Amino acid sequence: MWKNKNVMLIFIGEFVVGVGLWLGIIGNLEFMQKHVPSDFVKSLILFSGLLASVIVSPISGRWIDTYAKKRILLYAGIGRICSVIFMLFALTYESIFLMVCFMISIQIAAAFYFPTLQAIIPLVVRDEKQLMTINGIHMNISALSRIAGTAFGGALLMITSLWALYIGAMIAYILLFLLTFFINIKEERRETRDEKKEKQRFTDIFPIVRQLPIVYIAIVLTIVPQLFIGGFNLMVINISELQHDPSIKGWLYTVEGIGFLCGAFFIKYVAREHAYVKWMYGLACFIAFAQLSLHFAHMKWVSLASFGLFGVCVGCFFPMVATIFQTNVPKTYHGRFFSFKNMFDRVTFQIVLLISGFLLDTIGLEHMVVLFGIFSFLLIMYTMFHKKEHILKSEGV
Known part of the structure; x- marks a missing residue:
């Protein structure tokens, strides 16, 4: 695996783009704290970019299954680089509108x-048995880049201005663009463009999902961590204000990131394919408990423990779910499926983000997390009673 040039380029690229992404996120949070007093308005700003991504997801799914994947990565890289220009102008003119343009692009x-x-990873892996390991390492690198990006971003904020964060993000996106040129992907010979357009429909993925129970249950259970992730940044801001400690923001990101690293390392050694459903249910329960425990977020050690537990659980959960999707969904549908999954996650994220902003402004953090935790357990119970028997039967457990 470590001798696979494509895999190594993907790992390096993930770290580079992760650092750039989190430099931008830290910058966004700082910019909004200075210019946007309402949590609900903050959530609307974040919502604008996510809505745009949902709208284009059906198009991206068809293109990924129709055209060369490397070319799509390169065009996406150019789009990322150009998007930072909007934010540089937003800093110059202190413009919320230009920040929204940055978020959308x-x-x-x-x-x-x-x-x-996600569609490329199964194509560059020589042995399908390595997918869980590679997904775990990929998630670990993502967590490392988050730790490095937040730490670097926090340090830059202390010694310089927001400009440095976004320039650093642009440099990271340029490096990713250059690394993408060296990835070699062996794809099946493609039909003519007209023939492909007739066959490739985004809606073709829905019957496939219905025919794969383990895929369906994995999609449903991803809503549980999304309830935490959707309001993640807003919760971090509120916990900082609740404890009157600006430094807790960095600690929460760091603890969650370290937990993610540990979880992704742990799951590849203990999880077996026949037990994936049981693991998913167990991890979802712990994630719901981590959310409930934030009712006591005014206590520093409780908030750190909650974010740490969440990090470990999602570090186990997401590599497992990614492996389930990559090995169970036919490769000819990977582009549309992962675009659908991306769209599903973002719609869920948007809903949770808007609800989080509204609830934080109205009932506060302590009551919001209780509502989300209870809903998570109700969702787990629903899927358990109505879907688990069918899923276990299909797996032969």
Whole structure:
């Protein structure tokens, strides 16, 4: 695996783009804290970019299954680089509108980049048995880049201005674009463009999902961590204000990132394919508990423990789910499926983001996390009672 040039380029690229992404996120949070007082308005700004990515997801799915995946990665890289220009102008003119333009453009690029990357991984892996390991390492690198990006971003904010963060993000996106040129992907010989357009329909993926119970249950259970992730940044801001400690923001990101690293390393050694469903249910329960425990977020050690537990659980959960999708969904549908999954995640994220902003402004963090935790357990119980028997039967457990 470590001798596979394509895999190594993907790993390096993930770290580079992750650092750039988190430099931008830290910059966005700082910019909004200075110019946007309402949590609900903050959520609307974040919502704008996510909505744009959802709108283009059906197009990206068809393109990924129709055209060369490497070319799509390169175009997405160009889009990322150009998007940062909007934010540089937003800093110059202190413009919320230009920040929204930045959010929209960078999320559209992401709507093409991330599903393509998920579709590429099974193509560059020589042995399908390595997928869980590679997905775990991929998630670990993502967590490392988050730690490095947030730490670097925090340090830059202390010694310089927001400009440095976005320039650093642009440099990272340029490096990713250059690395993409060296990836070699062996794809099946493609039919003519007209023949492909007639056959490739985004809606073709829905019957496939219905025919694969383990894929369906994995999609449904991803809503549980999304309830935490959707309001993640807003919760970090509120916990910082609740504890009157600006430094807790960096600690929460760091603890969650380290937990993610540990989880992704742990799951590849203990999980077996026949037990994936049981693991998913167990991890979903712990994630719901981590959310509930934030009711006591005014206590520093509780908030750190909650974010750490969440990090470990999602570090286990997401590599497992990615492996399930890559091995169970036919490769000819990977582009459309991962675009659909990306769209599903982003719609869920948008809903949670808007609800989080509204609830934080109205009932506060302590009551919001209780509502989300209870809903998570209700969702787990629903899927368990109505779907688990069918899923286990299909797996032969």
